[in-house]
Amino acid sequence: MSIDRRTFLKGAGVGAGAGIIATVGVGAAVNAANAAPEASDSANLPAVPFYGLHQPGVLEAPQASGVFAVFNVTAKTTAELVDAFKKITTLSADMAAGEKLPTIQPKLPPVDNNVLGPEPVADGITMTWGVGESLFDGRFGLAGKKPAGLTTMPVFPNDNLEPGWTNGDVYLQVCAGQPDAAIRALRIIMRQCRGQLQLKYRIDGFMSQPRPDGAPRNLMGFKDGTANPDVANDPELANQLIWTGDETGQTWTAGGTFAVFRRIRMFVEFWDRVGIPEQEGLFGRQRDSGAPLTGTTEADLPEYGNDEGGVVTPLDSHIRLANPQTPEAIATRILRRGYNYDQGIDSNGNLDMGLIFVCFNRSTQKQFETIQNRLSEEGLVDYIQPTGGGYFFILPGVKDENDYYGSGLFG
Numbered sequence: 584m585s586i587d588r589r590t591f592l593k594g595a596g597v598g599a600g601a602g603i604i605a606t607v608g609v610g611a612a613v614n615a616a617n618a619a620p621e622a623s624d625s626a627n628l629p630a631v632p633f634y635g636l637h638q639p640g641v642l643e644a645p646q647a648s649g650v651f652a653v654f655n656v657t658a659k660t661t662a663e664l665v666d667a668f669k670k671i672t673t674l675s676a677d678m679a680a681g682e683k684l685p686t687i688q689p690k691l692p693p694v695d696n697n698v699l700g701p702e703p704v705a706d707g708i709t710m711t712w713g714v715g716e717s718l719f720d721g722r723f724g725l726a727g728k729k730p731a732g733l734t735t736m737p738v739f740p741n742d743n744l745e746p747g748w749t750n751g752d753v754y755l756q757v758c759a760g761q762p763d764a765a766i767r768a769l770r771i772i773m774r775q776c777r778g779q780l781q782l783k784y785r786i787d788g789f790m791s792q793p794r795p796d797g798a799p800r801n802l803m804g805f806k807d808g809t810a811n812p813d814v815a816n817d818p819e820l821a822n823q824l825i826w827t828g829d830e831t832g833q834t835w836t837a838g839g840t841f842a843v844f845r846r847i848r849m850f851v852e853f854w855d856r857v858g859i860p861e862q863e864g865l866f867g868r869q870r871d872s873g874a875p876l877t878g879t880t881e882a883d884l885p886e887y888g889n890d891e892g893g894v895v896t897p898l899d900s901h902i903r904l905a906n907p908q909t910p911e912a913i914a915t916r917i918l919r920r921g922y923n924y925d926q927g928i929d930s931n932g933n934l935d936m937g938l939i940f941v942c943f944n945r946s947t948q949k950q951f952e953t954i955q956n957r958l959s960e961e962g963l964v965d966y967i968q969p970t971g972g973g974y975f976f977i978l979p980g981v982k983d984e985n986d987y988y989g990s991g992l993f994g
């Protein structure tokens with residue numbers, strides 16, 4: 584069933600004047616994108632502006648709940664695919680604004696599943712859409728439009744990728760203050776794009792509140808997100824590290840970014856039997872405060888210059904390998920947006936939980952892959968295992984009410 588775009592657009596114009604999510608900064612190295620998530624007790628975070636050069640859900644402080652879904656395109660023609668992209672645009676805009684979705688025909692099944700009740704709220708929802716390399720195969724005549732640098736995710740050492748849990752045509756990251764807002768959005772999209780987008784895999788994530796302050800904690804008990812670059816407050820740095828220009832060989836990609844999405848299981852039973860000094864050595868940070876082993880507060884920068892042998896911060900610790908603090912490493916940082924996940928238990932009775940690793944960067948090859956390759960030598964590999972995910976190109980933002988996701992791709 585196709586939706587009347589004009590009906591959906593009646594509630595548009597959400598960008599101007601809509602409130603921006605406030606940020607919680609606790610120090611120089613803790614910034615908008617990595618501070619603890621927005622308090623979700625109100626269950627009604629303000630609307631995040633939707634229209635613009637870039638999509639929301641990248642630079643903003645992460646909301647407490649996330650749903651990460653990857654679809655395969657089942658649309659048969661390019662026209663059907665364009666129709667799907669137009670629908671997801673109007674739906675995403677209306678949900679971002681907290682608008683009531685239109686009733687198409689009172690006797691037909693409703694567009695809204697009512698999970699948020701009859702008076703839906705924005706709850707700070709951001710829906711961030713990306714495309715995988717497989718969308719650029721022969722099906723939709725898009726082969727010539729593929730951004731350079733968008734590849735299938737390679738298998739890294741220590742990966743144990745499940746085929747049903749890897750790659751895919753379209754990526755959707757829904758973040759909101761509460762899980763019900765994110766789930767509602769996913770279901771509305773799936774319902775309206777039935778026959779065009781088929782879910783391939785999905786995972787839900789959550790963030791801790793400040794425990795007791797600073798970046799949220801991961802399920803290994805460490806603050807995670809501390810050393811993110813301050814791209815939310817520094818547009819020049821964001822252009823340098825995050826937003827793509829014309830280096831992709833495509834003009835339509837300006838204002839987008841490359842996302843890496845990986846499900847990384849943590850062997851938490853094993854981890855919970857490791858002493859604190861060893862845990863701290865594996866990360867290179869103190870467990871309680873989040874301070875680097877060379878410092879006293881979370882915001883302190885790690886110092887490796889006078890510790891060449893790795894006596895204080897082990898050479899194979901996570902942060903030292905991830906960012907050795909050389910000029911090259913600093914110039915090629917990534918923006919991480921990780922969420923905790925909990926998927927119950929495996930067939931052996933072990934807990935199945937870990938990290939939904941999401942990062943954004945301007946060049947996956949120069950940034951993420953360089954870091955990931957250094958990390959293949961880290962001590963932490965015995966306690967974690969990547970099991971799925973993919974590489975995606977996050978589309979440029981929807982500029983105004985007449986624009987739609989991927990318009991440059993199809994134009």
Ligand code: HEM
Nearest residue numbers: 805806807808809810847866902905906938940954955967
């Ligand atoms: C389960 C897997 C992982 C866990 C538990 C984990 C945890 C952490 C923790 C606790 C920190 C220190 C606090 C912070 O600055 O955020 C950190 C930093 C960092 N991690 Fe990870 N991480 C994981 C995977 C990855 C992956 C796959 C990458 C990229 C390939 C990565 C890149 C980084 C970077 C760049 C930093 C900041 C280093 C710095 O600038 O000092 N992490 N991570």
